[in-house]
Amino acid sequence: MAFKGTLVIDTEKCKGCAVCIEGCPQKVIALSKNVNGKGYNYLEMINEDACIGCANCAILCPDGVIEVYRVKV
Amino acid sequence: MKREDIIKPENLVYRRTPVLTDNVMHYCPGCGHGLIHRLIAEVIEEMEIQDNTLAVAPVGCSVLAYNYFDVDCVEAAHGRAPALATAMKRLRPDQFVFTYQGDGDLAAIGTAETIHACNRGENIVMIFVNNGIYGMTGGQMAPTTLEGMKTSTSPYGRETDLMGNPLRITELLAQLPGTYYVTRQAVYTPALVRKCKKAIRTAFENQKLNKGTSFIEVVSNCNSGWKLTPVKSNEWLEENMLPKYPLGDIKVPEK
Numbered sequence: 001m002a003f004k005g006t007l008v009i010d011t012e013k014c015k016g017c018a019v020c021i022e023g024c025p026q027k028v029i030a031l032s033k034n035v036n037g038k039g040y041n042y043l044e045m046i047n048e049d050a051c052i053g054c055a056n057c058a059i060l061c062p063d064g065v066i067e068v069y070r071v072k073v
Numbered sequence: 074m075k076r077e078d079i080i081k082p083e084n085l086v087y088r089r090t091p092v093l094t095d096n097v098m099h100y101c102p103g104c105g106h107g108l109i110h111r112l113i114a115e116v117i118e119e120m121e122i123q124d125n126t127l128a129v130a131p132v133g134c135s136v137l138a139y140n141y142f143d144v145d146c147v148e149a150a151h152g153r154a155p156a157l158a159t160a161m162k163r164l165r166p167d168q169f170v171f172t173y174q175g176d177g178d179l180a181a182i183g184t185a186e187t188i189h190a191c192n193r194g195e196n197i198v199m200i201f202v203n204n205g206i207y208g209m210t211g212g213q214m215a216p217t218t219l220e221g222m223k224t225s226t227s228p229y230g231r232e233t234d235l236m237g238n239p240l241r242i243t244e245l246l247a248q249l250p251g252t253y254y255v256t257r258q259a260v261y262t263p264a265l266v267r268k269c270k271k272a273i274r275t276a277f278e279n280q281k282l283n284k285g286t287s288f289i290e291v292v293s294n295c296n297s298g299w300k301l302t303p304v305k306s307n308e309w310l311e312e313n314m315l316p317k318y319p320l321g322d323i324k325v326p327e328k
Contacts, residue, residue, distance in 0.1 A: 005086070006079045017103030017303040023263050040102065048076065055087040056263040062107030063098055064089035069079045 004073045005053020009043050010065040016040035020057035020066065026050040029057055090114045092123055094143050103303020105293030106135050108260050109202060112270045113171070114142060116277055126169045127161050129154040133175035134208040152183025155190030158197045169280055171198040176217040177207045180242045184216075187242070194251025194285040198276040201243070201288065204295035205314060212298035216240040219317055224298070239317055243290040247324040253285035255324035259292045259315070261307040272322075284326070292318050 007029070016031055020043065028051045031041040043065070045051065053070025092114035100106045117126050123144055130138040132151040139146030149157040154172040162170040179187050179201050190197070206224055207213040213226040219239055221230040231239075247255040254276060258269035269291060276287035292314050296306035 004074055004079060006076050008080060013097055015102035019103050019261075019303050019307065022304055022307070053086055058087040059263045059266050060108070062100065062102075062104055062111075064093065064107070064111050066087070067085070067089070068087040069081070069084040070086045071074065071079050071084050073074060 002073050003052045003054075003070050005051040005055075005068060005070040006048060007045055007051065007057065008067040008069070009045075010067075011036050011042040011044075012038075013063055013065045014040060014042040015063055016042055017062065018043075019062065020060045023056040023060040025054065025056065026052060090118045092118045092143050093141055096140050098141055099137060100134065101297045103294070103296050103306070104134070105204070105260050105291065106202060108266065109173075109200065109269075109291050109293065110135075110138065110141055112260070112266065112273055113173070113200065115270060116273045117144065117169075119274070120277055122169050122277070125167065126171070127158075127165070129158045129161070129170070129172040131172070131174040131178040133178045135173055135175060135202070136209070138173055152178050152181070153186055154178065154183065155186045155195070155197070155199065158199075159190055159193070159195045162195060162197050166196075169198075169277060171200060171277075171280075173200045174202070175208070176201070176203045176205065176215050177209075180216045180240050184242070188246070188249070191246045191286045191288065192249045192251045194253070196280055196283050196285060197287075198273075198280055199286065199288045200273070201290045202293050203290055203314075203318065204293045204298070205239075206295045206298040208295045208298050212295070212300075217242075217318075219313060222313075241318065243288065243318075243323055246288055251286055252288055252324060253326055254279050254287040254322075256288075256322045257290040257292065257318060257320050259310070259320055261294070261310060265320075279326075290318070292320070 055068040058066040126144040294306040
């Protein structure tokens with residue numbers, strides 16, 4: 001059984017601390033080259049297909065900007 | 074499978090808890106405070122005690138904690154959160170009372186209040202965030218600053234002959250008969266975050282059973298004060314803070 005997941009990132013509230021990137025086992029997320037309204041390089045998904053919806057990134061996020069969805073495939 | 078097919082309410086696994094308000098936290102990027110706030114809020118949500126929880130906010134970086142917890146909050150004078158929590162719990166024993174303090178608040182100016190509240194065994198939960206520095210005022214030396222650690226008031230590193238030794242207040246409090254559950258946690262990996270949440274849950278369950286003081290130290294980072302990036306500060310924490318402040322339960326109730 002495999003899982004497929006995806007993230008909804010509140011880019012305006014993201015502070016670009018990159019703590020979540022360390023926790024991702026699938027290397028799905030990275031900081032964007034663009035900045036948000038506060039001038040932070042926000043988080044984005046670079047490898048969406050690999051996401052398994054483990055929610056490690058959301059658990060590590062100090063600002064709670066990540067929502068995680070997961071389905072069985 | 075398309076992204077739109079996955080994003081449906083029934084597939085939701087993790088979302089920001091509604092016990093936190095929608096305000097953007099003022100903490101620096103990567104600060105452990107936001108995470109610890111969220112863990113407490115999640116425990117409150119899981120136990121369904123949002124309407125009968127009282128929080129006591131400290132002075133320090135987390136002075137504005139009352140803006141983020143969607144529960145009734147009181148702001149204490151510097152270091153006096155345990156004294157205020159004592160009064161609140163005694164007047165309203167039906168409510169859950171927790172204090173949230175940093176190391177400058179709990180282990181420096183508020184040492185007397187902390188020790189006496191724990192010694193009396195007040196039936197409260199105390200959350201102690203230890204980052205070894207005074208974060209809000211600009212990275213000055215705190216009682217918990219490590220030996221040799223550079224801060225703005227110890228620019229050549231903390232010398233123990235002159236400035237004293239790092240204070241391990243959690244071990245100190247574990248000696249007191251009033252404390253029921255004393256533990257030290259950290260929040261820099263997903264596994265540790267889950268463990269920390271479990272400890273907070275245990276503490277609130279203890280309060281429900283009127284067991285006495287539950288004290289949780291969370292070793293956290295201060296990337297601005299330590300002059301490191303968030304990721305580097307977590308590595309620094311693991312290498313330097315944890316040998317002095319080892320993780321784990323220090324006092325657990327006998328079964």
